[in-house]
Amino acid sequence: MSALTGEDAPPQAPRQHYLNVTYGVRSWLLTLDHKRIGLLYLASITVFFLLGGMFAVMIRAELVTPAGDLLQAETYNKMFTMHGLVMVFFFLIPSIPAALGNFLIPLMIGARDLAFPRLNLLSWYVFIVGGLFTLFAVVQGGVDTGWTFYTPYSSTYSNSAVAATAVGVFITGFSSVLTGLNFIVTIHKMRAPGLTWFRLPLFVWAHYATSLIMVLGTPVLTAAVVLVALEHLLGIGIFDPKLGGDPVLFQHLFWFYSHPAVYIMILPSMGVVSEVISCFSRKRIFGYKVIAFSSLAIAVLGFLVWGHHMFVSGQSVYAGMIFSFLSFFVAIPSAIKVFNWTATLYKGSISYDTPMMYAMGFIGLFTIGGLTGLFLASLAVDVHVHDTYFVVAHFHYIMVGGALMGYMAAIHFWWPKISGRMYPEGWGRFSALVIFIGFNLTFFPQFILGYLGMPRRYHAYPDEFQVLNVMSTAGATILGVGYLIPLIYLIWSMRYGPRAGSNPWKAKGLEWETTSPPPTENFLTTPLVTEEAYAYAAPDVEEQEGARVG
Amino acid sequence: MWEFPLFPEQASTIAGGVDSLYLFLVGLTAFFSVLIFTVIFVFAIIYRRRSDDERPEAIEGSHALEIFWSVVPFVIVMVIFTWGASLYFRNARSPDDAMEVNVVGKQWMWKIQHPEGRREINELHVPIGRPVRLTMTSEDVIHSFYVPAFRIKMDVLPGRYTTAWFEATKAGEFHLFCAEYCGTEHSKMGGKVVVLDPPAYERWVGGEEQGESLADLGARRFIELRCENCHYPGAGERGPSLAGLFGRIVPLEGGGTVEADESYFRESVLNPRAKVVAGFQPVMPTFQGQISEEQLLELIAYVRSLKAPQGEGR
Numbered sequence: 001m002s003a004l005t006g007e008d009a010p011p012q013a014p015r016q017h018y019l020n021v022t023y024g025v026r027s028w029l030l031t032l033d034h035k036r037i038g039l040l041y042l043a044s045i046t047v048f049f050l051l052g053g054m055f056a057v058m059i060r061a062e063l064v065t066p067a068g069d070l071l072q073a074e075t076y077n078k079m080f081t082m083h084g085l086v087m088v089f090f091f092l093i094p095s096i097p098a099a100l101g102n103f104l105i106p107l108m109i110g111a112r113d114l115a116f117p118r119l120n121l122l123s124w125y126v127f128i129v130g131g132l133f134t135l136f137a138v139v140q141g142g143v144d145t146g147w148t149f150y151t152p153y154s155s156t157y158s159n160s161a162v163a164a165t166a167v168g169v170f171i172t173g174f175s176s177v178l179t180g181l182n183f184i185v186t187i188h189k190m191r192a193p194g195l196t197w198f199r200l201p202l203f204v205w206a207h208y209a210t211s212l213i214m215v216l217g218t219p220v221l222t223a224a225v226v227l228v229a230l231e232h233l234l235g236i237g238i239f240d241p242k243l244g245g246d247p248v249l250f251q252h253l254f255w256f257y258s259h260p261a262v263y264i265m266i267l268p269s270m271g272v273v274s275e276v277i278s279c280f281s282r283k284r285i286f287g288y289k290v291i292a293f294s295s296l297a298i299a300v301l302g303f304l305v306w307g308h309h310m311f312v313s314g315q316s317v318y319a320g321m322i323f324s325f326l327s328f329f330v331a332i333p334s335a336i337k338v339f340n341w342t343a344t345l346y347k348g349s350i351s352y353d354t355p356m357m358y359a360m361g362f363i364g365l366f367t368i369g370g371l372t373g374l375f376l377a378s379l380a381v382d383v384h385v386h387d388t389y390f391v392v393a394h395f396h397y398i399m400v401g402g403a404l405m406g407y408m409a410a411i412h413f414w415w416p417k418i419s420g421r422m423y424p425e426g427w428g429r430f431s432a433l434v435i436f437i438g439f440n441l442t443f444f445p446q447f448i449l450g451y452l453g454m455p456r457r458y459h460a461y462p463d464e465f466q467v468l469n470v471m472s473t474a475g476a477t478i479l480g481v482g483y484l485i486p487l488i489y490l491i492w493s494m495r496y497g498p499r500a501g502s503n504p505w506k507a508k509g510l511e512w513e514t515t516s517p518p519p520t521e522n523f524l525t526t527p528l529v530t531e532e533a534y535a536y537a538a539p540d541v542e543e544q545e546g547a548r549v550g
Numbered sequence: 551m552w553e554f555p556l557f558p559e560q561a562s563t564i565a566g567g568v569d570s571l572y573l574f575l576v577g578l579t580a581f582f583s584v585l586i587f588t589v590i591f592v593f594a595i596i597y598r599r600r601s602d603d604e605r606p607e608a609i610e611g612s613h614a615l616e617i618f619w620s621v622v623p624f625v626i627v628m629v630i631f632t633w634g635a636s637l638y639f640r641n642a643r644s645p646d647d648a649m650e651v652n653v654v655g656k657q658w659m660w661k662i663q664h665p666e667g668r669r670e671i672n673e674l675h676v677p678i679g680r681p682v683r684l685t686m687t688s689e690d691v692i693h694s695f696y697v698p699a700f701r702i703k704m705d706v707l708p709g710r711y712t713t714a715w716f717e718a719t720k721a722g723e724f725h726l727f728c729a730e731y732c733g734t735e736h737s738k739m740g741g742k743v744v745v746l747d748p749p750a751y752e753r754w755v756g757g758e759e760q761g762e763s764l765a766d767l768g769a770r771r772f773i774e775l776r777c778e779n780c781h782y783p784g785a786g787e788r789g790p791s792l793a794g795l796f797g798r799i800v801p802l803e804g805g806g807t808v809e810a811d812e813s814y815f816r817e818s819v820l821n822p823r824a825k826v827v828a829g830f831q832p833v834m835p836t837f838q839g840q841i842s843e844e845q846l847l848e849l850i851a852y853v854r855s856l857k858a859p860q861g862e863g864r
Contacts, residue, residue, distance in 0.1 A: 068737065073734050073735055073736075073737065073738075074734050077731075077733075077734060077736070144733070144734070145731075146731045148731075150691075150692060150730070150731070152690075152691055152692075152708060153691040153692065153731070153732060153733060156691075157657070157690060157691050157733060158733070241707075241708045241709025241710070242708075242709070244821075246709075247692055247707060247708065247709070248707065281597070281606075282599075282604060282605065282606055283606055283608065283609065284608040284609065284610065286609060286610075286611050286612075287611035287612075287615075287616055288610075288611065289611075290611065290616050311638075312694065312703050312704050312705050313705045313707075314704070314705050314707055314710070314712040317638070317639060317642045320638065321635050321638070321639070324631060324634065324635055324638075325631055325635070328627035328628070328630065328631050329627075331623055331627050332620055332623050332624055332627070335619060335620075335623040336616065336619060336620055338586060339615075339619040340611070340616075342586060342589050342590060342593070343609075343611075343615070345589075345590065345593035345594065345597060346593060346597070346609070347597060347606055347607070347609065348593070348597045348606050349597065349599045349600075349604035349605070349606050350593065350594050350597050350598050350599055351598070351599040352594070352598075360590055360594065363586065363590060364583070364586065364587050364590065367582065367583055367586045367587075368579065368583050371575075371578065371579040371582055371583065372579060374575055374578070374579075374627065374630055375572070375575050375579075377627075377630075377631075377634075378571060378575065378630050378631070378633070378634030378635075379634045379635050379637070379638030379639075380564075380567065380568050380571060380633075380634045380635075380637035380638045380641060380701075381568060381571055381572050381575065381634060382634075383568075383638065383641070383701065383702065383703050384568055384572075384698070384701040384702075384703065386703055386729070387694060387696075387703070387729040387730060387731075388729070448556055451557070451558060451572065452555060452556075452557070452558050452698065453558050453696070453698025453699075453725060453727065455696065455727045455728070455729045455737075456731075457731040457736060457737075458736070458737035459736070459737040460737045460738065461737065462725065464554055464555055465554075466554070467554040468554065535608070536605065536606070536608065537605055537606065537607055537608040
């Protein structure tokens with residue numbers, strides 16, 4: 001399995017790399033190396049993922065029986081609120097961009113670091129401060145508004161720790177903006193010689209589109225949070241009808257950010273899938289430019305469709321029709337991506353390594369998630385399924401089946417680069433299968449529940465919904481196990497995994513031309529790019545001239 | 551217990567139309583999911599890696615294919631849009647002869663007022679085959695009135711009226727849910743819609759404690775609050791007469807017009823200076839805080855019942 005022709009010697013780790021160049025807590029907490037900052041993010045979001053997962057366990061355990069008997073209603077409401085908050089703001093939004101994007105973008109474009117390394121470290125600290133406020137809210141007794149914070153419940157009626165949570169979300173927003181800004185400048189200004197825009201890996205294109213949303217969308221959420229605070233503290237009538245405000249205005253502001261935020265979560269995963277699919281079919285990606293532009297199209301269209309969350313909110317019938325019309329347009333770039341990925345497999349040389357298993361899982365589940373989005377964009381059907389489990393199922397297919405599958409693909413694909421070691425492949429494939437099965441068993445029954453009419457955020461429910469809920473909880477149990485397996489073997493592999501070598505997948509892309517793990521400065525000499533991305537048909541660089549570094 | 555439904559009951563005139571579109575979408579989703587899954591599966595087997603040295607030829611892409619798989623989804627989604635939007639548009643407007651029922655949501659109950667004066671909590675009795683128009687508001691946070699068997703849902707907001715309508719087609723009891731998260735007992739904020747055949751409904755509405763009608767209650771309130779001091783029949787000095795006003799287009803002071811509907815009456819009581827009728831001074835005091843949502847709905851029922859003096863209207 002050696003990556004080098006005619007050599008059977010096992011790959012060796014480079015003598016010095018970013019992990020062993022310095023030691024000690026200080027060297028990590030004050031690091032300006034984008035790779036170490038990426039790992040700081042990776043560790044923090046893993047903690048948040050486990051926390052969010054524990055809330056999910058409580059939710060699914062409660063819903064095994066129709067009566068609200070395990071938790072009190074108030075506790076249950078806090079569980080689903082904090083599950084949503086933690087998973088959205090502290091796991092999914094930072095997941096691929098802040099952890100892996102941070103690590104990979106400079107490597108992929110042949111740069112030494114991001115454009116603003118200090119800003120990068122600051123954004124992690126801002127993220128942590130925001131996270132601590134939210135954890136403080138949990139300790140204070142939690143928050144029960146739903147992650148959507150709808151007014152006037154959140155601003156006037158809830159007795160839970162809304163303020164601390166809102167401050168947490170407010171602060172975390174700045175971390176997103178800083179990361180997005182850093183990526184945009186880096187991608188514009190720091191590409192290696194010869195790396196033109198249309199030679200960029202699609203992972204970088206996806207992050208460019210994501211960063212645009214982060215920079216343009218997040219301030220609106222921040223503004224909405226500030227307005228809630230102003231109303232709460234100074235009694236200025238903005239959302240509360242008793243003060244002359246309009247509660248629906250909050251929904252407009254919230255979804256103006258939070259719908260595009262869905263694309264912050266899914267676009268980076270789409271970038272990952274483009275990399276993985278082409279690597280494991282050893283094929284140039286089919287329709288490179290179309291995929292690149294469809295990412296931008298999704299980013300732009302994402303800002304025009306927020307009103308589809310509000311078809312039954314009392315907004316005008318005509319506004320509903322326009323938002324429905326525009327929402328359908330998002331289906332087109334999404335469909336284009338799916339077709340192009342599938343076409344990339346055609347006449348490829350396909351291997352079934354773990355990242356590829358996740359990427360194929362992504363395509364399938366994202367297809368279902370995307371198509372069920374059509375139900376929600378169609379006005380008459382949405383009236384029935386809005387705020388039911390159908391919506392819950394749909395967005396979990398996108399966010400877990402899509403975004404999280406992409407994240408898992410990415411972790412496995414770049415793990416050799418990050419850690420310098422291989423994870424156990426058999427366990428990797430096994431857990432990918434477990435996750436796929438567990439996921440579908442958890443969320444598919446929820447589509448049926450939703451059309452039957454079970455509203456979301458229900459602590460207790462009528463008896464006839466029990467069977468489907470039990471199935472869902474059974475699936476969630478399998479899913480939970482599926483996530484724990486990689487957590488164990490990845491940690492194990494950091495010490496005991498076989499050495500990876502600089503390019504274990506024979507992948508294309510600058511990040512594979514440097515050592516695993518890479519040196520602090522990424523490349524010993526500035527790389528010169530002479531070919532397009534995914535030039536898998538061309539012979540390996542290494543085969544021509546031997547390994548360039550290490 | 552281990553028997554469970556997979557499809558909700560159809561109990562309103564619009565349910566069938568919504569379900570047809572839903573089933574079309576299910577078919578479409580099944581078709582494309584199976585297509586994509588199959589193609590991936592087949593490719594993954596046919597083109598599996600046979601030797602580690604394989605270097606398949608590059609395929610750049612194909613303009614023809616890109617256009618094909620952009621145009622086909624575009625056409626399909628436009629069909630779905632048109633279908634969904636036209637159903638929605640049709641369902642948005644209630645028939646003119648609909649029976650009026652008022653709904654007031656509060657944490658965590660539904661309060662219902664029938665025009666005949668009968669009140670219910672967490673239950674709504676309606677006859678088969680008669681359109682029912684709901685005028686809804688909330689006393690506190692946002693709720694959402696949801697009857698799955700009717701395929702209707704509408705948010706119920708504080709500070710304004712929203713409306714929904716349905717015509718039941720089947721006798722029986724159906725779930726009524728609150729679909730918008732509204733706090734601790736959100737999942738308990740529900741009850742049932744009881745659909746009766748017309749004779750049974752007449753018995754129900756006429757039976758027991760048949761009190762004053764909603765309009766009569768409103769009339770009493772109208773006097774209690776001294777509304778009649780200015781808005782007496784044939785008035786025109788301090789305030790406009792309200793006879794025959796409901797549903798008319800009213801010219802406003804400072805230009806513009808407004809339809810004198812429920813929302814306008816509500817606003818005029820709570821915030822009288824917002825839209826003053828042309829030719830009048832903004833002298834009316836606000837009744838904010840002095841009148842509950844239910845009393846306000848009674849007043850509106852009364853105003854609605856006032857016929858125009860010349861005998862026009864109903």
